[in-house]
Structure formats: structure tokens, C-alpha cells
Amino acid sequence: MISRCRALLAFTWVALAAPLAAAQxxxxxxxxxxxxxxxxxxxxxxxxxxxxxxxxxxxxxVYKCSCVIDRMAASLPYDDFVDQSTFSKYATLGGEGGAEFRVDHAKAQTKRFRALQTAAYKACGLGPQKSSTVAK
Structure with a gap:
């Protein structure tokens, strides 16, 4: 009885898998x-x-925003993306806590990130950025 069940199961699997393989x-x-x-x-x-x-x-x-991140990934290593997006996100942070994000190095990182992001937005059909989009 068990061998009949196995045979039937195998036949059923082949019968179902064949059209999928043909479709692929x-x-x-x-x-x-x-x-x-x-x-x-x-x-x-x-x-x-x-x-x-x-x-x-x-x-x-969904497609436009996916396009943006794909374009950014094509030209920027992920570690640099995280660094630059973080500087960009906190560039306007006030007080002493934001001082680290207002030094020349941080400003340069922010400028590069926003330029890359603006070009990707334009290429992917999104309007001007409302604020800085980042990944944590």
C-alpha cells in the first residue's frame, strides 16, 4: 500500500511539475x-x-523608489551609502549633538549624497526630494 501511495505521489508531482517546467x-x-x-x-x-x-x-x-536605490547602489558602496546618508539626515541637527555633522568632512559627504540622490530621483521619475531619504 505504501509503495502505491509513493508511486501515486511521484506521478502527481511529475504531472504538476511538467507544465511548470514547460512554462519556464x-x-x-x-x-x-x-x-x-x-x-x-x-x-x-x-x-x-x-x-x-x-x-x-x-x-x-514602489518601482520608482526601487529604481532610485538601484541607481545609488550602482555607484556607491553600501558602507559609503550608510555614512553619507547618515551625514545627510543629521546635517540640520542643532545643538552640540549636531556639531559632528556640521564639520567640513560631513558637509562634503552630505553634498555628495544629496547630489547622487537628486540625480537618481530625476532619472527614476520622482519629483524633487521633500527631505533626505536614508537607510539606517
């Missing part, structure tokens, strides 16, 4: 992964969600 063979090839630096998924997701918070939660912005 007929499907167009998948796009190659984006060139550039590899960012962790959580960093990309956080960026996209923050970008959507700033630009609206409509379905098109």
Missing part, C-alpha cells in the same frame, strides 16, 4: 542582476519604504 522554458530570460554594489535587502527595503513615505504610497512609487 517558454518564459523570457530573467534580467541580469543590477551591476554595481550589493546592498543588503533590508537596507534596500528600508530605503524604498522611506522614499514612499516622502513621495506617496501609490503602486508606481
Amino acid at each position: 522554458n517558454d518564459a523570457p530570460p530573467r534580467a541580469a542582476p543590477a551591476s554595481g554594489y550589493n546592498y543588503p535587502t533590508e537596507g534596500r527595503v528600508e530605503y524604498v519604504l522611506t522614499c514612499m513615505d516622502e513621495n506617496g504610497h501609490d503602486f508606481a512609487n
Whole structure:
């Protein structure tokens, strides 16, 4: 009885898997992964969600915000992205706590990040940035 069940299960699996395999063979090839630096998924997701918070939660912005982070990842290593986005986020922090983010090095990092982000926003069809989008 067990061998009959196994045979039936194997037949069922083959019967279900065959159309999937045929469909995969007929499907167009998948796009190659984006060139550039590899960012962790959580960093990309956080960026996209923050970008959507700033630009609206409509379905098109999922793709536009994903496009932005992909473009940034193509030209900036993740560690530099984190550093520059942090400087950019806290550039306007007042008081003594914000002093570290107002030194020349921090200003240069902020300027580079915002220029890269502005170019990516424009290329991906998003309007001007409302504030600085960052990943933590």
C-alpha cells in the first residue's frame, strides 16, 4: 500500500511539475542582476519604504523608489551609502549633538549624497526630494 501511495505521489508531482517546467522554458530570460554594489535587502527595503513615505504610497512609487536605490547602489558602496546618508539626515541637527555633522568632512559627504540622490530621483521619475531619504 505504501509503495502505491509513493508511486501515486511521484506521478502527481511529475504531472504538476511538467507544465511548470514547460512554462519556464517558454518564459523570457530573467534580467541580469543590477551591476554595481550589493546592498543588503533590508537596507534596500528600508530605503524604498522611506522614499514612499516622502513621495506617496501609490503602486508606481514602489518601482520608482526601487529604481532610485538601484541607481545609488550602482555607484556607491553600501558602507559609503550608510555614512553619507547618515551625514545627510543629521546635517540640520542643532545643538552640540549636531556639531559632528556640521564639520567640513560631513558637509562634503552630505553634498555628495544629496547630489547622487537628486540625480537618481530625476532619472527614476520622482519629483524633487521633500527631505533626505536614508537607510539606517
